Amino acid sequence: MTDEEFSALAQRLEKAATVLRAGDSRLQAIARRYYLAYSYALQAAEKHGVRFRRGVVAADRRLTHQALPNVVRALYTSRNSGPVLGGGPGITRAGRLSDEQAYAYADILQKDRKRADYGYGTVPEPYGVTTADERLAWANRLVEDLRTLL
Amino acid sequence: MNPTGSSVAREHVLSTRGHALSGDIDIDTTSHNVRSAAAFFLTNLARIVGDAPVTAGDDEFDYFVPVAVSSLHAVDQQIARLQLEVQERFDIVLTAMPIPFAG
Numbered sequence: 312m313t314d315e316e317f318s319a320l321a322q323r324l325e326k327a328a329t330v331l332r333a334g335d336s337r338l339q340a341i342a343r344r345y346y347l348a349y350s351y352a353l354q355a356a357e358k359h360g361v362r363f364r365r366g367v368v369a370a371d372r373r374l375t376h377q378a379l380p381n382v383v384r385a386l387y388t389s390r391n392s393g394p395v396l397g398g399g400p401g402i403t404r405a406g407r408l409s410d411e412q413a414y415a416y417a418d419i420l421q422k423d424r425k426r427a428d429y430g431y432g433t434v435p436e437p438y439g440v441t442t443a444d445e446r447l448a449w450a451n452r453l454v455e456d457l458r459t460l461l
Numbered sequence: 462m463n464p465t466g467s468s469v470a471r472e473h474v475l476s477t478r479g480h481a482l483s484g485d486i487d488i489d490t491t492s493h494n495v496r497s498a499a500a501f502f503l504t505n506l507a508r509i510v511g512d513a514p515v516t517a518g519d520d521e522f523d524y525f526v527p528v529a530v531s532s533l534h535a536v537d538q539q540i541a542r543l544q545l546e547v548q549e550r551f552d553i554v555l556t557a558m559p560i561p562f563a564g
Binding site (some may be wrong): 346377380381392393408411414418419422425426431432433434437438442446 | 519530533534537538541542545546547554556558559560561562563
């Protein structure tokens, strides 16, 4: 993806999350904000040549949503994480998330994305305002950190 | 969990979910590690979710577990930590998806 295409995508996702949150569609807003973090991670992984360990099947070498927590952790630390080989300089900015936090937030947010898109469960809005905004803030923290790698 | 089911003595152990992640290793060791990892994961998952029924997952997650929405925020974080601990201890990826229900 070119820088221009990526910038346009990021703006669309940011706007969508803001509009949905303003309309009190909390889970969908979290899902759009998750996609924003996912897009930043993908762009950073591509730029820094993140790879998967030898022995991981080809189908699992794609940077899937399932793999994202380990991709993010590898980007934060520049060390291997699970099936993902470390790459890039790591994230060094002051106040960054710890790599454990980054893994956990990426994991939880990708589950929220699947809850929003696939309807796991029977509760359309599982979070109150405080929790929803905390999760949106997690995504923002991930984006702020990952942006430093681009 | 997705065990490899192979009896080949040495092979590249494949996949990222429910499998060992290393390259050339003994398959007996791999099977033992997968069993140990699953036991550790399920034991600690039970500590998190109590007596909620854990069921087999789908192509996205290894396990499903119902969780009341009032507990979901905390349980999501505890499960994420457990997943990472299993990965670090056993070099195996296992995942659980909390399924929210009203309560």
